[in-house]
Amino acid sequence: MSANTALLVIDVQNFFFHETRPIYIGEEVVSKIKALISKARVSDVPVIYIQHLVGDKLGVQIDGTLLGAIHQAIAPTENDLVICKTTPDSFLGTNLDEVLKQKGIKKLIVTGFQTEFCVDTTCRRAFSLGYQVVLVGDAHSTFDNLVLSAEQIRQQLAYIYSYHPDWFAEVVPSENILDAM
Template identity: 50%
Template sequence: MKALLIIDVQNGMFLKGYEVFNGENLIHNIKTLISKARSTHTPIFYVQHNEGEGEPLETGTIGWEIHPEIAPEEGDVVIQKTTPDSFFKTPLDEELKKRGIEHLIITGIQTDLCVDTTCRRAVSEGYKITLVSDAHSTWPSEELTAQQIINHHNGTLRWFGNVLGTEGTGFSVPKKGLI
């Protein structure tokens, strides 16, 4: 069974003057994936990063909240984390196993940190992964544009699982009794 995993798409990632690269398109694509997931009864997991006082994702602040256009609904699972690894010292693995999840469709922010680390860790934990190539984003570095970083990770992470665009990401209706 598959699950949609949305990593760190929080208000603090869209602060004016510090917006994540291609943020509007990112939100659009994640909304499309959420719609597909809901229509096929695919579980949705959100990962929410927690930072300290004064940081953009300071726990309990507006910046920490999940972006309102993709906010969780009843039945969705929200996992709290404090490191780039969505599995490290979190109940993510336990919650996935409890629901029989074997395959993660991964989206979110930040391509080169939390998304990359979580993809690799998921494979190490025995999950199949699909990285949605146009539904993760980052910021430029001194050496590379954000698009170059995204392209690099799409190319590298294909060695760990599928890398597909939003429209190519398959969701299927689960067999009766599995929901």
């Protein structure tokens, strides 16, 4: 893995694991992200956490609460960077682009929640800003909605990205990323 690469961990926060409506295959995804974080740290690939700071759609305020905390299985260390955001775009209103440029980052490996909102928006914005984007195909998730299952949403995003391979992001399984780091 090149020295100009960073791992983004988007919104892997406790509110996605609420007992009444947990995110689709959440613990499996967290396990894959944990392996990626471990490998990134030993490979000197910066790990950047993105943390959402706005109340969720249930009307529960999450800022500063246990629900808003990053999942304990992948908690940041003092060497990791945590950037807080208030929109689905990890770049909008944050210093993410500035930090990446200061570190000489040109390639982003993207993981996290929610597939069709913050993950997709961040991938597209990163692409538009000139970054090479790799979405880890088995390290992001979402919820079922009224039209599609969570798995269909994940597959749809992978299809969209693969349909235009020079746009947005390359979708790669975590095993391949781990082998390349």
